[in-house]
Amino acid sequence: MLQVETVKQVREYVAKARAAGKRIGLVPTMGALHQGHLSLVKASKAQCACTVVSIFVNPTQFGPDEDLQAYPCTLDADRQACHDLGVDLLFVPTVQQMYPQPQLTWVNVDKLPDHLCGQSRPQHFRGVCTVVAKLFNIVQPDLAYFGQKDAQQLAILRRMAADLNLPVQIQACPIVREPNGLAMSSRNRYLSSQQRQQARCLNDALTHAQQLINAGQRDADTLIQAIRQIIDACPDAQVDYISLVDPELLQPMSVLDRDALIALAVKIGPARLIDNRLVRPPGTTDTAKQT
Amino acid sequence: MLQVETVKQVREYVAKARAAGKRIGLVPTMGALHQGHLSLVKASKAQCACTVVSIFVNPTQFGPDEDLQAYPCTLDADRQACHDLGVDLLFVPTVQQMYPQPQLTWVNVDKLPDHLCGQSRPQHFRGVCTVVAKLFNIVQPDLAYFGQKDAQQLAILRRMAADLNLPVQIQACPIVREPNGLAMSSRNRYLSSQQRQQARCLNDALTHAQQLINAGQRDADTLIQAIRQIIDACPDAQVDYISLVDPELLQPMSVLDRDALIALAVKIGPARLIDNRLVRPPGTTDTAKQT
Numbered sequence: 389m390l391q392v393e394t395v396k397q398v399r400e401y402v403a404k405a406r407a408a409g410k411r412i413g414l415v416p417t418m419g420a421l422h423q424g425h426l427s428l429v430k431a432s433k434a435q436c437a438c439t440v441v442s443i444f445v446n447p448t449q450f451g452p453d454e455d456l457q458a459y460p461c462t463l464d465a466d467r468q469a470c471h472d473l474g475v476d477l478l479f480v481p482t483v484q485q486m487y488p489q490p491q492l493t494w495v496n497v498d499k500l501p502d503h504l505c506g507q508s509r510p511q512h513f514r515g516v517c518t519v520v521a522k523l524f525n526i527v528q529p530d531l532a533y534f535g536q537k538d539a540q541q542l543a544i545l546r547r548m549a550a551d552l553n554l555p556v557q558i559q560a561c562p563i564v565r566e567p568n569g570l571a572m573s574s575r576n577r578y579l580s581s582q583q584r585q586q587a588r589c590l591n592d593a594l595t596h597a598q599q600l601i602n603a604g605q606r607d608a609d610t611l612i613q614a615i616r617q618i619i620d621a622c623p624d625a626q627v628d629y630i631s632l633v634d635p636e637l638l639q640p641m642s643v644l645d646r647d648a649l650i651a652l653a654v655k656i657g658p659a660r661l662i663d664n665r666l667v668r669p670p671g672t673t674d675t676a677k678q679t
Numbered sequence: 680m681l682q683v684e685t686v687k688q689v690r691e692y693v694a695k696a697r698a699a700g701k702r703i704g705l706v707p708t709m710g711a712l713h714q715g716h717l718s719l720v721k722a723s724k725a726q727c728a729c730t731v732v733s734i735f736v737n738p739t740q741f742g743p744d745e746d747l748q749a750y751p752c753t754l755d756a757d758r759q760a761c762h763d764l765g766v767d768l769l770f771v772p773t774v775q776q777m778y779p780q781p782q783l784t785w786v787n788v789d790k791l792p793d794h795l796c797g798q799s800r801p802q803h804f805r806g807v808c809t810v811v812a813k814l815f816n817i818v819q820p821d822l823a824y825f826g827q828k829d830a831q832q833l834a835i836l837r838r839m840a841a842d843l844n845l846p847v848q849i850q851a852c853p854i855v856r857e858p859n860g861l862a863m864s865s866r867n868r869y870l871s872s873q874q875r876q877q878a879r880c881l882n883d884a885l886t887h888a889q890q891l892i893n894a895g896q897r898d899a900d901t902l903i904q905a906i907r908q909i910i911d912a913c914p915d916a917q918v919d920y921i922s923l924v925d926p927e928l929l930q931p932m933s934v935l936d937r938d939a940l941i942a943l944a945v946k947i948g949p950a951r952l953i954d955n956r957l958v959r960p961p962g963t964t965d966t967a968k969q970t
Contacts, residue, residue: 395844492789493808493842499783517784518843525844551784552809553686553816 389471391478395526398479402440402527405476410437414529414556416520419443420460420574421469424564428533429473431561440527441470442479444486449515460577479527486522495521497544497551503638504540504631504651505662516541517548524556532556537563537571539651539664543638563663565591571663578659586622587656590663593618597650601667606644608632619654628653628660635666644669680762682769686817689770693731693818696767701728705820705847707811710734711751711865712760715855719824720764722852731818732761733770735777740806751868770818777813786812788835788842794929795831795922795942796953807832808839815847823847828854828862830942830955834929854954856882862954869950877913878947881954884909888941892958897935899923910945919944919951926957935960 392398402412413436415428421443432439443466450456463480470478495517500506506513524532534542546558564572569591570584579587593615600614612630619625632641635649644667651664683689693703704727706719712734723730734757741747754771761769786808791797797804815823825833837849855863860882861875870878884906891905903921910916923932926940935958942955 399846489841491842492791493839494787494789495784495843496787497784522842522844525846528846548784550780551782551813552786553813555690555816555819 389467389475389478391467391480393479393481394485395481398440398477398526401477402438405438406528411531412436412527412529413439414523414527414532415439415441416523416532416534417441417443418445418459418574419466420462420577421466422564422572422574422576424535424537424561424572426469426473427564428535428561429470429475431559432531432533433474435559436529436531438476439474440477440479440529441475442481442523442527444479444481444519444523446486446515446519447483448487448491448518449512451509451511454509455575455578458578460574486519491518494518495548495552497548500540500544500547500638503633503640504629505653506540508628508653513541513544517544520545521548521552521554524554529556531559533559533561535563536560536666537573537662537664539635539649539666540638543636547636569595571661573659573661575659575661579657583624583657583659586624587654587659587661589619589622589625590652590654590661593652594650594663594665598665598667601644601669604670606669608640608642608644611644611650615650615652619652622656624656626655628655646672680758680766680769682758682771684770684772685776686772689731689768689817692768693729696729697819702822703727703818703820704730705814705818705823706730706732707814707823707825708732708734709736709750709865710757711753711868712757713855713863713865713867715826715828715852715863717760717764718855719826719852720761720766722850723822723824724765726850727820727822729767730765731768731770731820732766733772733814733818735770735772735810735814737777737806737810738774739778739782739809740803742800742802745800746866746869749869751865777810782809785809786839786843788839791831791835791838791929794924794931795920796944797831799919799944804832804835808835811836812839812843812845815845820847822850824850824852826854827851827957828864828953828955830926830940830957831929834927838927860886862952864950864952866950866952870948874915874948874950877915878945878950878952880910880913880916881943881945881952884943885941885954885956889956889958892935892960895961897960899931899933899935902935902941906941906943910943913947915947917946919946937963 413432417425445459494514501513568588570587597611615630630652632650647668653662704723736750792804859879861878888902906921921943923941938959944953
């Protein structure tokens with residue numbers, strides 16, 4: 389595995405791989421890698437002859453009151469994990485390398501960021517779209533891998549890729565969970581062991597909602613209330629939002645008459661956690677692109 | 680020369696050319712081709728083994744009161760001219776092909792559109808950047824050719840390419856002029872023969888300013904006044920702006936102490952014409968990237 393810091397080095401490496409006829413897979417990350425990230429790496433390894441992992445804690449996607457400074461950094465462990473999985477190229481740029489001059493150009497997706505996390509993180513997705521566009525242009529991957537855990541990010545990046553005709557296929561990978569059901573997240577490190585136990589309520593609540601749906605419940609408010617009840621029972625949990633939305637456009641749905649995304653964000657102690665489930669009410673057919 | 684309408688056809692064609700080791704040049708146009716466009720095609724032919732010309736009157740860069748509906752279309756002549764110059768691929772997409780669903784994703788460059796034409800055309804450059812980004816992603820050219828006549832567009836696209844790490848080299852080509860000095864433009868067709876004669880005042884005024892600079896004049900206001908006097912002498916001319924700005928960031932300069940761009944927009948009858956000159960005061964050195 390080669391580790392590089394500069395755009396030029398990435399371009400040279402990838403150009404050779406492409407000239408050799410290799411399919412290029414990109415796994416963009418902010419480091420602090422966990423099993424969720426590693427599942428993306430494994431997916432890329434299974435489909436691509438050349439797998440590039442980027443580790444870059446992108447300042448432009450953090451709000452002024454967010455955890456940019458505190459964001460976990462475990463570079464040695466990340467490097468070892470990438471090496472062990474057979475990653476070909478590890479791209480660890482500096483902020484100066486990614487933003488050598490004041491960034492004046494931004495990729496904005498309208499409407500989709502008005503929902504879910506976008507409401508409490510106003511410029512977040514502008515930063516995500518812009519840095520991902522940059523990484524796509526630097527690496528020029530054939531496929532790029534993202535976790536279903538960040539469902540809104542995934543929907544927005546898919547729309548960006550379609551709208552801008554980006555020559556890359558966006559691949560979604562399922563949420564990876566800890567044994568108690570807690571979705572893997574770099575921010576789980578912020579939790580005490582007691583909070584980590586409580587944090588299972590997010591997945592428990594989604595599972596309960598899924599059971600209600602399987603039993604015929606289609607009213608969004610009823611489902612959201614049922615989820616809220618379970619989460620409110622955790623002493624340290626504070627709900628940011630619980631929403632049932634269209635999986636592509638992220639608009640709230642009042643009746644579950646087709647595929648939907650149930651998404652939630654909950655603060656538990658120092659960590660803001662998100663989780664979600666794609667649900668399909670029994671008797672309906674596939675209406676959303678879930679590939 | 681092959682003419683195609685779909686993104687898929689372009690991708691297939693260009694993939695083959697690239698696999699054959701050919702360098703790809705792109706000349707994005709809105710059609711109504713004139714000698715200015717053709718100079719871009721010739722530049723691409725000189726540098727690239729595969730030249731792609733796109734003709735697409737992009738609705739998203741026209742304001743509601745602008746000339747989208749009236750914009751000249753001379754497709755047969757355009758096709759013949761491209762054929763005669765040895766263009767390899769002519770891409771003439773429909774609006775539906777370029778915008779198959781509501782466009783939610785926009786590429787915005789901050790600050791640079793606050794000057795010059797951007798002031799009277801508020802969403803124009805957002806539309807330009809977005810469609811050019813799309814065309815870049817569809818064609819994936821090694822080089823892309825733009826005329827110096829649209830100096831603000833050129834500065835904005837260069838910034839976009841740098842900020843987004845677009846894997847394309849932006850090539851600027853000099854303004855091509857009619858015998859009387861009028862810069863070639865598709866919108867010159869809107870002029871009567873009398874107006875066309877008057878329209879030479881734009882270039883005459885810029886030439887006069889250049890002479891003043893060569894003679895030592897460095898005060899922006901004085902230069903702008905001298906230009907205005909010449910243009911105001913034309914009965915049908917109505918100045919939109921005359922500005923002396925930094926060639927990269929397009930901020931107004933009060934003193935000509937380094938390379939500068941003198942840019943102007945003038946309405947003559949039904950046509951809004953633009954012209955510009957890159958100037959360097961004697962005794963100063965190259966400070967701006969002009970390649």
